[in-house]
Amino acid sequence: MSRCYETVFIITPVLSEDQAKETVEKFRKELLNGGAKIRHEEHWGLKKLAYPIQKKTTGFYHLVEFETEEGALINKLETAFRRDERIIRFLTMKMDKHAVAYAESRRSKAKA
Secondary structure (H helix, E strand, C coil): CCEEEEEEEEECCCCCHHHHHHHHHHHHHHHHHCCCEEEEEEEEEEEEEEEEECCEEEEEEEEEEEEECCCHHHHHHHHHHHHCCCEEEEEEEEECHHHHHHHHHHHHHHHC
16 A cells, blocks of 8 residues: 655755756655655745754755555655755654645645
8 A cells, every 4th residue: 555755955145046957856766766756746836944054044846645565665765864964954744644645635635
C-alpha cells in the first residue's frame, strides 16, 4: 500500500536560479529512482526566513508531494538533504487522508 508524503526544503539563497533548479532536480531524481510517484510540486521562490539559519535570512522554498510504498526511501532522501550543503532546512511529513484531501482542494481552488 502506498503512502503519501510531503516534503518542504529550503535551498540556500547564494545560488543562482539555475543552480537552485539543478538542486531541485537532484532531489526529484532521488525520489523517482527510489520508486516514488510525484503527485505535485510547488516552487515558492525566494522567501524571508522566520529566523536566521547559517547567517542567512532568505531561502528558496520548494514543496514536493509524493507517494511511495517504501519507507526506507524517506531515510535515503533525508540523508541526502543532510549531506547537501545547499539545503539549509527540510521537513518531511506523512500525509493522512485528511491532509491529502485538503491539499487537493487547495490546489483546485488555486486553479479556479
